[in-house]
Structures are given as C-alpha cells and as structure tokens.
Amino acid sequence: MDNTFMDGDRYDNLLSVVTGLYKEAGTPAELMKRFSTKMQSVSGVDSAIVKESSADSKRGNFEEFIFNTRKPYVDNSLSDYSAFPELIEYYNKGYKSCMVLPISAYDRKFGLLILLSKQEEAFGGNAISDAVVMAEAVGNAALFLSEKEKSVNLAKYFDAAFNAAVPQVLIDKNGNVVKANKGYANLFDYSVREAIGKSFANNFKLGEQEMKELFAGVPLNTRTVDGRLFAIRGSTVNERLTHLLIRDITEHENLERRLDTAQKSRNDVFIAMDRSFKITWISSNAAGVLGIIPEEVIGVNFTDMVKDGSGILAALAGAADKEYSANIRLSIGNGMNADMKAYLYRKDNSIYGVLSKEHERYFKELSSTFDQVIGISNDSIIRIDENGMITGVNKSFEKILKYTQEEVYGKPVTNMYGTADGQKLSSYISMAKKNGIVTDMFGNMHAKNSDELVPFKFSIKRINEGYSSNMSFLIIGTELATKTRMEDLENEIERRDREAQKYKAESDLKTQFINNISHDLKTPITNIKGFSKLLYKGEFGELNEDQKGYLKIIMDELDRLMNLIGQMLDVAKLSSGKVVLDLQQVNFNELLNNPSIKAFEEVCKAKGLYFRSHVDYDVPTIIADPNRLIQVLVNLIGNSVKFTESGGIEIIVKRVSKNSRYVRVTVKDTGIGIPREEKKKVFGKFFQVPHRDNLKMQEGAGTGLGLSITKEIVHLHGGKVGVESEPGKGSEFWFRMPFSAKVKKESKKQAPKDKVKE
Numbered sequence: 001m002d003n004t005f006m007d008g009d010r011y012d013n014l015l016s017v018v019t020g021l022y023k024e025a026g027t028p029a030e031l032m033k034r035f036s037t038k039m040q041s042v043s044g045v046d047s048a049i050v051k052e053s054s055a056d057s058k059r060g061n062f063e064e065f066i067f068n069t070r071k072p073y074v075d076n077s078l079s080d081y082s083a084f085p086e087l088i089e090y091y092n093k094g095y096k097s098c099m100v101l102p103i104s105a106y107d108r109k110f111g112l113l114i115l116l117s118k119q120e121e122a123f124g125g126n127a128i129s130d131a132v133v134m135a136e137a138v139g140n141a142a143l144f145l146s147e148k149e150k151s152v153n154l155a156k157y158f159d160a161a162f163n164a165a166v167p168q169v170l171i172d173k174n175g176n177v178v179k180a181n182k183g184y185a186n187l188f189d190y191s192v193r194e195a196i197g198k199s200f201a202n203n204f205k206l207g208e209q210e211m212k213e214l215f216a217g218v219p220l221n222t223r224t225v226d227g228r229l230f231a232i233r234g235s236t237v238n239e240r241l242t243h244l245l246i247r248d249i250t251e252h253e254n255l256e257r258r259l260d261t262a263q264k265s266r267n268d269v270f271i272a273m274d275r276s277f278k279i280t281w282i283s284s285n286a287a288g289v290l291g292i293i294p295e296e297v298i299g300v301n302f303t304d305m306v307k308d309g310s311g312i313l314a315a316l317a318g319a320a321d322k323e324y325s326a327n328i329r330l331s332i333g334n335g336m337n338a339d340m341k342a343y344l345y346r347k348d349n350s351i352y353g354v355l356s357k358e359h360e361r362y363f364k365e366l367s368s369t370f371d372q373v374i375g376i377s378n379d380s381i382i383r384i385d386e387n388g389m390i391t392g393v394n395k396s397f398e399k400i401l402k403y404t405q406e407e408v409y410g411k412p413v414t415n416m417y418g419t420a421d422g423q424k425l426s427s428y429i430s431m432a433k434k435n436g437i438v439t440d441m442f443g444n445m446h447a448k449n450s451d452e453l454v455p456f457k458f459s460i461k462r463i464n465e466g467y468s469s470n471m472s473f474l475i476i477g478t479e480l481a482t483k484t485r486m487e488d489l490e491n492e493i494e495r496r497d498r499e500a501q502k503y504k505a506e507s508d509l510k511t512q513f514i515n516n517i518s519h520d521l522k523t524p525i526t527n528i529k530g531f532s533k534l535l536y537k538g539e540f541g542e543l544n545e546d547q548k549g550y551l552k553i554i555m556d557e558l559d560r561l562m563n564l565i566g567q568m569l570d571v572a573k574l575s576s577g578k579v580v581l582d583l584q585q586v587n588f589n590e591l592l593n594n595p596s597i598k599a600f601e602e603v604c605k606a607k608g609l610y611f612r613s614h615v616d617y618d619v620p621t622i623i624a625d626p627n628r629l630i631q632v633l634v635n636l637i638g639n640s641v642k643f644t645e646s647g648g649i650e651i652i653v654k655r656v657s658k659n660s661r662y663v664r665v666t667v668k669d670t671g672i673g674i675p676r677e678e679k680k681k682v683f684g685k686f687f688q689v690p691h692r693d694n695l696k697m698q699e700g701a702g703t704g705l706g707l708s709i710t711k712e713i714v715h716l717h718g719g720k721v722g723v724e725s726e727p728g729k730g731s732e733f734w735f736r737m738p739f740s741a742k743v744k745k746e747s748k749k750q751a752p753k754d755k756v757k758e
Contacts, residue, residue, distance in 0.1 A: 010126070011133055017042060018137040028142040032103070032111055035138050039113065043131065046095065047116040053109040062086045066102050067109055072128055072135075073100045076121045090116055097122035101135040105143035113138075167246040170237065175201045175211050178241065187246070189595050200244065204232070215242050229253075265289070268356045275349040277302045277313070289357060290340075291332050305331050312344065322346040330355070380456065380477040384413045388429060391472065400479055402448035413475065418444045418453055432460040432473055442490065445477070455480040525565070529558045564705075581625040581716060588615045588622075588653045588663075594630050600637050600649070607641070610648030619653050619663055623740040628713045635706040636667040636733045644671035647730070656736060662719075666734040674725040682723060683711040710735070 021038060025031035032050040040048035053063070062084040066073055075082060075098050078091035090098055095116040103110045113135045115123065167184035169177050177184075180195040188195070188203055201211050210220060214234040229249040234242050269290055270283040279297050286292045303309030307329040315324040324344040329337050344353035380400050383392040390408045398404055401416075414422035421443035432438045438460045444453035458477035534540065536551045543551070591597075592613045604611040633651070640649050647670025656662040674682060714721045719737030 010130065014042075014130055014133050015137055018134060018141055021138070022141040022145070025141075025145065028110060028145050031138065031142050031145060035113075035134075039115070039131075039134065042134075043115055043127065045115045045122070046118050047114075049114040049116070050103070050111050051114060052111040060086075062100075063112060066100055066112055067104065070102055070104075072132055074098075074123050074128065076123055090114075094118055096120040099123040099128065099131060101131055103135050103139045103142065105136075105139040108139075108143050108146070110139055110142045167248070169195075169200060169244050169246075170241050171200045171244060173215070173240055173242075175199055184246065187248075204230070214244065268354050271302070271353050271355060273302055273351040273353075275351070277351065290330070290338050290355070291336070306342075307331070307337070312342075316344060316346045316351060318346075377476075380479065382413060382416075382475040382477075384429075384473050384475065386433070386471050386473070388413050388426070390416075400447070400454065401445060402450075407448075416445050418446070421445075428460055429473060432462045433471070436462050442480075443477075525558055525562060529555060529562075532558070579713075579716060581628065583623050584626055585621045586624045586626050586629060588619055588665075591626060591629060591633075592651065592653075596630055596634050597637065600641060603641055604649060607645070609641070609644060609646070610650075612648070613651040614653070616654040618655060618658075620739060622663060622737070624717055624737065628716075632710045632713050632735065633665070633667070635710045636735075639706060639733070640667055640669035640671060640731065644669045644730070646670065661739050662736050663739065664734055664736045666732050668730065668732045670730040673727040673729050673731055674723065675727055679723055679725060683707045683721060707733075 017038060018035075021031060021034045025034055029052070032052060036048050036050040039045075039050075051063075053067075065084075075087055076096075078087055078096055078098060080088060080091065082088050082091060087098060095118055097117040097120055099115045101113045103113055113131065115131060117123070167187055168181050169184050170179040172178050177195055177198050177200055180190075180192055182192055185192045185195045190198075200206070206214075206220075214220065214232060215236070217234055217236065219231065219233040228251070231247040231249055232244055233247075234244045237243050265283075265285055267289060269286045271279060272281040274280055279300050279302055282292070282294045282297060284294055286294050286297075297305075303312050306312060311326065312324055312328075316322050322345070324342070324346075326342060327339065328342045329339050332338050338357065341356045342353060343356070344351060377394060378396055380397040381394040382390055382397060384390055390411055390413050393403070393405050393408060408416070414425055416422075417425055424441075425443065428438050428441055441458050441460070442455070443458060444455050447454050456477035456479055458475055461474045461476065463472050463474060532551055532555050535543065536548060536555065592615065601611045637649060637651070650668045652666045652668065654664055656664050711721050714735045714737060717737045719735055721733070721735040723731060723733050725731035
C-alpha cells in the first residue's frame with residue numbers, strides 16, 4: 001500500500017473514496033466493479049479482484065473459510081504448498097503475496113476482496129488496516145444499495161399492481177383511503193381523486209372488529225354492497241399502511257356462468273389468440289362443432305388454418321381496437337374444411353373471436369325460400385352476376401316484357417334498357433356493390449317485338465353467396481303506368497329537393513344560432529353560479545337564513561337554466577346531424593343498473609311511488625350507444641315521474657316478437673295521461689301538454705325538449721318511438737330499435753316509412 005494518505009487523515013480519506021464510489025454506483029454489483037478498479041490504484045498492488053459471493057450452497061471451502069473467520073487472510077509467501085487451490089493458482093500466475101478480505105455487512109455476504117502482489121512480504125501494517133476499513137465500508141454501502149434497489153423494485157411492482165383492473169386500495173391506520181386504483185373507484189362511481197380520504201369501512205359497511213381483522217391479515221370472504229358479493233383481503237405494508245385487495249365474487253360467478261353457457265353452444269366456438277395469432281384458448285365445444293380437438297390447436301397460428309388468412313392479418317394489424325367479420329373456410333385436418341362466419345376483435349395485444357356455423361344453415365334455407373318468393377312476386381325481378389350478366393328472371397318479368405328466361409340468360413342486363421338508362425344502370429350496380437342496396441331508381445326497358453319502352457321504378461339489392469366471395473344482384477322493378485307519369489314524378493322530386501334544400505338552409509341557420517347563443521349563455525351563467533356558491537358558503541361574510549334561502553332559489557333556477565341550455569345544444573347537434581354514435585355492446589340488465597337510472601328509485605320512494613323494471617330472459621345484448629340510451633331512458637322515466645302522483649313507474653324490456661330482431665323498451669306510468677288529440681304532438685320541440693282543469697299537473701314540468709331529443713336519438717339508431725295513453729289512466733312511452741343499430745344518415749330524399757310490424 002502506498003503512502004498517498006497521511007496517518008492523521010488516512011481513514012477519513014479512505015471513507016471519502018468509498019463514499020464517492022457509492023454515489024457513482026446504482027447497484028451492489030456496479031459498486032463491486034468500481035471498487036476493484038479503485039482499490040488497485042489506491043493500494044498500489046499489481047492486481048485487485050472483487051469476487052462476488054456465490055449462493056450459500058455453492059460456496060467453495062476458501063470462500064467459506066474467509067466468511068467464517070471474518071478476518072483478513074494474508075499469505076506473503078505464495079508457493080505450491082499454499083493452503084488453498086485458489087492461492088496456488090495465483091502463485092502459478094506469478095504472484096508472490098496475497099491478502100483476502102470478506103466484504104459483508106451484518107449477515108449479508110457480498111464477496112471477497114483479493115489483493116495480489118508480485119513481491120513477497122507485500123502486505124502488513126497499514127496495508128492490512130486500510131484494506132479492512134475500505135472492505136467494511138464497501139460492505140455497508142452495498143447493503144444500503146441493495147435495500148434501496150429492493151425498495152425501488154417494490155414501488156414499481158406496487159404501481160404496476162395498482163394499474164390492474166382488480167379493485168385495490170391503501171388505507172391508513174384510521175381506515176381512510178390513502179391510494180386507490182380505478183377499479184376501486186368504479187365500484188362507487190368515484191373518480192380516483194374522489195376516493196382518496198374517504199372511509200373504507202363506511203363504503204363497505206364494516207364494523208370496528210372487522211377492520212381490526214383486516215389490519216391483522218384476516219380475510220373477509222363475504223360482504224355485500226348493493227346486492228353484490230365481495231371478498232376482501234388485507235396485507236400490512238408497514239406500521240402505518242395496509243394494502244387491501246377486493247374481489248367481486250358476484251361478477252366472477254356471472255362470468256363463469258356465461259363461459260359455461262358459451263362452451264355448451266352447438267353452433268358457436270369461442271377462441272382467443274395472442275398478438276401473433278397463435279391460439280391460446282378455444283372453447284371445449286370445438287370438438288363437437290368443428291371436429292377440432294382443442295388441445296391439438298393450442299399454439300397453432302390461426303391464419304395458417306384459414307384459406308387466404310392474409311385478409312385477417314391485414315384487417316387486425318397493429319395493437320389498437322379493431323374488428324373483423326367475414327365468411328371464412330377453416331382447415332380442420334385430414335384434408336377437410338369447414339365454412340363458417342368469423343367475428344374477431346383485437347384489443348391491445350390479444351385477439352378474441354367467435355366462429356359460427358349457424359349462418360350457413362340459415363343461408364341455405366333462406367336461399368331456397370328466397371327463390372320461391374321471387375318466383376311468385378308481382379314485381380319484375382332480374383338476377384344478375386357481378387359482371388352484369390343475367391342469370392335468371394321471374395314469371396312477372398316474362399309476362400310484362402314477353403321474354404322467356406332462356407332468351408335472356410347470359411346476356412348483359414344493360415341490353416334490356418334504353419341507351420341512356422343502360423349507362424345509368426351500370427353506375428347503380430356499382431353503388432349497390434359498395435352500399436348493398438340502391439332504391440327508387442327509374443328506367444325504361446325494351447319489350448319483346450315492340451318499339452315502345454316500358455317505364456319501371458326499380459331497386460338493386462346485393463346478395464352475398466354464402467362462403468364464396470362472389471356476389472350477385474337482384475333488380476326489382478315495378479312497372480309505371482306511363483312514361484309521362486314517371487317524368488312528372490321526377491319533376492316533382494326535383495321541386496321538392498329544391499324546397500328541402502331551402503328549408504334545410506333555414507334550419508341550419510337556426511340551429512347554428514341556437515348553438516352559438518347557448519354557448520354564449522353558458523359562460524356568464526357559470527360565473528353567476530360560481531359566485532352564488534361562494535356567497536352561500538359564507539366566503540364573503542356570513543348570511544342569515546333568509547338570504548341563504550334566496551341564494552338557494554337562485555342556484556336552483558340556474559341549474560334549470562343550464563339544463564335547458566344543455567337540451568338546446570343537444571337539439572342543435574341532433575338536428576344538424578353532427579352527433580356520432582359510440583356503438584358498443586349493451587346489456588339491458590346492466591344498463592338499468594346505471595346510477596342515473598337507479599337514482600329514480602329514491603325519487604319515486606320520496607313521492608310514495610313504486611319503481612320496477614323487468615328484462616325478458618330472451619333479450620340479447622344489442623349494439624347501440626349506451627350513453628345515448630341512458631339519456632333516452634332518463635328523459636322518459638323523468639317525464640313519467642313528473643306527471644305521476646300515485647301508483648308508480650315500470651320499465652319493461654322485451655323482444656318485439658319471438659323471432660324479431662328488434663327490442664322494445666316501455667316506460668309505463670300511472671300518471672295524468674295525455675289527451676288523444678295531443679299524442680301526435682308530444683315529440684315535437686318545445687311542446688308541453690296543456691293544463692286541464694280536471695287533472696293535476698306538476699308546475700315547472702320541463703322545457704318541452706326531452707321527448708324531442710329522445711325521438712332524434714332513437715331515430716339515429718334506426719329505431720322508432722311512440723306513446724299509448726288515456727287521460728287519467730297513465731301513459732306508456734315506448735321505443736323500438738334493432739339488435740344491431742342501423743345508424744340513420746342524412747339524405748336528400750325522405751326515408752321510407754318503417755314497415756316492421758310490432
């Protein structure tokens with residue numbers, strides 16, 4: 001060891017060297033590496049080695065000896081007769097002296113410091129004491145870094161765990177929430193910030209003894225909140241904090257029942273894949289439905305099993321929310337295939353889906369029935385392939401135009417039309433190929449052995465041919481009385497189009513004005529309400545009870561005004577066609593448990609009314625905008641509550657009929673009812689049923705916009721609204737919509753009336 005450090009300052013300087021190494025290192029391993037380099041320069045030896053400690057079961061005799069003695073081992077005369085093989089190895093490398101010291105702290109063993117010199121008698125006196133000081137200091141520094149690293153990793157793990165969907169909280173010794181994740185906040189409709197500071201015991205209605213058990217790590221296996229069953233388990237973090245994990249047993253059991261039901265399906269197979277489309281799970285009914293043994297396809301790439309699987313790869317590429325729906329042909333082994341419909345959904349890095357065979361049976365049955373219906377139709381019907389060649393005609397076509405099916409089969413359909421109409425027809429077919437259907441077109445067709453053209457009003461419908469990617473089209477024509485009548489109709493349509501454009505421009509201007517003035521009103525009203533609240537709370541001086549009463553009236557009226565403005569903005573957006581539906585799967589049982597709807601239970605209870613709801617067992621999950629549906633229900637229920645003084649409110653959800661693809665929702669009350677002459681007006685903007693002397697009606701009943709907004713939202717889903725009522729005997733407001741929302745788009749032409757029967 002050199003004399004870099006003088007005796008008086010030596011130990012302080014040695015410790016300052018270790019302190020510098022500690023600040024530069026982030027982990028114990030990095031500290032050891034820096035220490036070996038620094039020790040060689042500080043001690044002046046030929047080599048300094050830090051050998052990290054092995055696991056207890058793998059330590060050699062030499063390493064175990066050093067740790068057991070806890071003292072430096074010095075051999076100033078290495079030779080072939082040294083006590084340990086490691087020392088003989090150093091001797092063979094040309095070293096004559098060595099000193100070995102343990103690097104440890106308390107019971108933690110980090111490694112050995114090995115100093116080597118090519119001179120004999122190199123270690124003694126200050127060299128040994130200095131090395132001991134530095135080895136001990138480094139051991140303590142390594143212990144501190146190890147604990148620090150452990151704490152950081154624990155914090156990272158804890159933060160990662162909190163990001164999970166499972167409800168979790170940290171509570172202090174008083175039982176108040178210190179930290180909560182989104183899963184916990186969602187249980188009580190809080191934001192995460194609102195959950196902080198609230199009493200955990202109050203939320204779950206726990207007693208003092210139960211909280212003590214949680215702090216002690218005793219799990220509570222049953223606890224109900226709003227009829228739901230939970231299991232709560234606690235673990236101590238430190239003397240001040242306890243971590244609680246909440247498991248929703250009710251939801252877990254519901255999921256298990258749904259999964260069990262799904263796996264018993266005779267037509268649908270459920271599947272899950274990773275981001276590379278390797279199958280990670282497939283429902284056990286795959287063997288019966290598809291002839292696939294589930295265990296044999298786990299790990300197989302799904303797209304390799306599909307004919308032309310590149311379409312699936314392209315549709316679901318990336319890691320965002322994406323959907324894919326198409327007819328596919330799946331290889332099931334032994335050269336056999338299965339045709340089916342695939343519905344796939346990508347969420348982040350996982351893919352889920354349903355493989356359904358049911359639609360193929362329906363297609364075959366419907367195809368046969370479809371041909372029979374076409375044959376007896378009074379309309380002239382032509383079937384063409386995607387190239388526009390005629391593949392069939394019905395009896396009405398033969399009767400009106402005098403051609404037989406054999407005479408027109410395989411010929412271009414445009415040859416049947418006049419020159420100008422034939423050119424239009426090609427563009428109409430292209431539109432039908434893209435959109436599925438084109439309606440209300442006009443054209444003239446050639447009759448056999450006649451120079452006269454027969455005028456038709458016709459529609460074109462695209463038909464997909466089962467699994468095949470080929471498609472065909474039906475041209476369905478209704479013969480018009482005369483060509484002049486057709487021209488008159490076209491002129492009338494043009495005139496109405498011009499009027500519609502004029503009315504639309506005026507309506508757009510009015511809508512924009514409402515939108516602008518509503519936005520302009522919101523800012524001053526918000527300011528007035530804010531200052532009123534400050535006055536009410538006594539921020540500018542205490543108020544007497546009369547003054548507070550007047551301020552409360554002001555704030556209530558401001559709330560009503562803000563509600564009116566909000567409804568006017570909704571009306572403006574809906575009228576302008578700027579509302580875009582956020583379509584999702586909607587379960588009506590879950591929807592009716594939404595807090596906005598459940599709140600009406602308390603309102604009804606306060607008025608002495610009953611509040612009931614019922615969803616039929618066969619009502620499926622539908623595709624709709626859940627927030628807009630809640631808005632519709634709140635408008636209808638709120639309307640019923642306002643005009644009902646005895647009896648109550650009932651919500652009924654059912655299919656329109658057994659095989660219908662529509663669901664009907666009815667809000668039934670026992671209120672004042674609506675006169676017959678007023679029923680057609682109730683869905684108009686700003687309309688309110690006028691006061692009648694013999695019926696009681698609540699004052700301040702509303703703005704007259706709620707039912708208008710309800711009608712627009714339902715129509716936007718492709719649905720219909722209505723009301724059945726009798727004065728003094730209550731009302732039934734209902735709306736009907738398809739299982740899968742057919743979003744209504746703006747059109748210059750009037751939409752056809754809904755012909756679906758109730």
